[in-house]
Amino acid sequence: MSGYSSNMFYRTFFWGLVYVTLMLFDTFRAQECEKMIDLDLKNSFAGTSLDVRLLLYTRANIFCGQLLSHQEPFSNPHFNLSSPTTFLIHGYRPTGSPPVWLYQFVEFLLNRHDMNAIVVDWNQGATNFNYWKVVKNTRKVAENLTDLIGKMENNGANLSSIHMIGVSLGAHISGFTGAKFGGKIGRITALDPAGPEFNGRDPSDRLDPSDAQLVEALHTDMDALGYRDLLGHIDYYANGGADQPGCPRSIFSGSQYFKCDHQRSVFLYMSSVNGSCPITAYPCESYTDFLDGKCMDCGKFKPDGCPVFGYDVIHWREPLVRLGQTRTYFQTNEAPPFCKFGYKVEIVTWNQKLHWGYLTIKLHNGKEETQVELNHKSIMFEKYVETTLFAQFDRDIQPVKEITLKFCPAKGLRPRKKLRVLHIRLTPLQNNLRPLCRYDLLLEKNKDVTFRPIPCEDSNF
Template identity: 80%
Template structure:
């Protein structure tokens, strides 16, 4: 009797132990620089997160995915794919990204952990592994489709090399996958390649790419139906400019793409993306017309950009630009500034504009190039402020030529007009104003006489 009781007790303990093991949380593979130096062989792990297990990853087999009862094919599925990991550590943004995705809607979030294979000092070996990772994902998605999953409900978010993995996977299904989001897609070994050897617009029903480090680790040219060039696509505000800043010098611009996209999931401060042929034209205020996107206006960058999918498919590949702050909230508040002067002679110079509501201030220096102020000819420029100051009670202008040893100039304004780019607010004007070089001139703006509002 005692032996029988002991036997069933052991069975019970074993079953409870197995049940506990089944509920253990899986985390992304954590390696170090030693693994990078010796090199790692590719091993792909798929970690499933749902709203039921939002903070507890569960292993998902690409061979037998439906053995996991939490994998629900009636829900949309989002694949989150990291890139090159030279130090072997998991991405710092991973946990928060998963959380934000699950907060946005019910879905399967599948983290593609290919850290073993991405951790290698030999970057070219890692590039070779991207095709193998894509083959693994293709196998899983084929099984999903066989079980009735809608490929249009699949969203692949790829960071750096992960962007091209997404493209290779999507190409296997001839672009029937719903959406690919490329976050600063990798440039080295992909720049200049033909479409079959990189991400391209035919890889999914909707392909978008964000560029933040195109002069170093990122891809330079357009890759999707819509390409966003944040702050011109290269140097990001707040990122170090010298190598003496350590590892942040190499990864800050590249990694900013992830944090910008994550910020769009909160939807607290949307960023408008303006179609334009170049960043210079964008800064000059030449690309503020969003009429071709009527009635919705210019696309909003980020997770909700799919709303503009049909219009973008009609327009073909669209290059867009926007500016951001150096940290969250990243959104800026823009004004198109139009100035008409009545000096006899043409002047060249720079403007600083400060807005105030009596309690808060926001200031911007328009110094990307010297502006030409010609008599009775309207000069335009884009002014992007780091915060929204409302209502604007005072505007302060400062004009300078940058030529300190010459006699100070005076700029006579026939009119200055500030047109808000967000929230359909009324344009503000001031008429007949004199600016003395290097001296602040403060005035109260008034509604523009020719306003259509």
């Protein structure tokens, strides 16, 4: 190629690239990408008047929100009435900033399913240091959504295909909206529903199971900003429903002290949408019973077993609705992946006298290990009496090649220093893996005993 031709080629290529870039810029600008209103502390002090904005995201505009008209919502070419619709509704915003999780949440939803994802931006109305004025706005936001959903229904949308995900005050907004349609809306997900001004209220003044065909509520901060009692067909109490692992316990930690537990509900649910690490929710009357291993039998949910927390619990809708209100518990890690891996641990000892103490169990696969300390209370070991425990490990170590046990006697007048184990069995509660057994072990005080598990005998053990 001659020098002249080469220069012409690069010049043509350059201007072509400029043209394409300008065209893309014009297209992007024509789309008028919208985001949630960003306010600040001066708005919090002055207070804000309610203004509800609806931001539509679909797989065609997953990173570019489109403002949905309240008067003519169907004029937006991206809005498809035949597709399911999910509303994402934030809660109280004392400082006025948009939630840090908002856009990733939308992305996870659209990666999971083709839908209309509508962010309900009521930041103007949620930003105010006067919480009680914000609470009054929740009814007005619900009226706005009721009007939109009514138009959708009149134009052929199926109410059962609507999913409302409400965070904190957004949970009760979802409930008020669902009540207007007599519970025909498909699903409401309440993420740490707000407690202040709603605790103890009648069902008509808060979220309740009659507001949708399936109502689920996740509790992560019930001793402060969240709601304590049951609100849905299934209520999840993560780590007991109050203090979350990894969240600061001191006020000197700054704003995270106030919002970490409350906000954890969103990240846990997002993880369930992402689907990378399922969490089993165990129906149980109390967190103590859950920790004591009394709630591992999910026979009433046959043939599917214990429900899975979060987005996929829809597969358990029929038994959940039939059972009324189900309280469930699970534990998590402090950061993603949040899921833990549970084992049913059954031990029979043959000491002549009662022994009390704690156990540490460690699993090895040859390259890595994981351990759990069963120390929430002292365990009683009685001769020839089976002791059942629930052990949750932070990782799934497979295949398990070695197990290490350590017995720590409980403090007392005459603590027993040796625990004679007739047999021990560890049964994985996920993945349908085979039980791990061992027979005839001697555990000395505070000493590790490592062994290779062997096949369990064909008996109850």
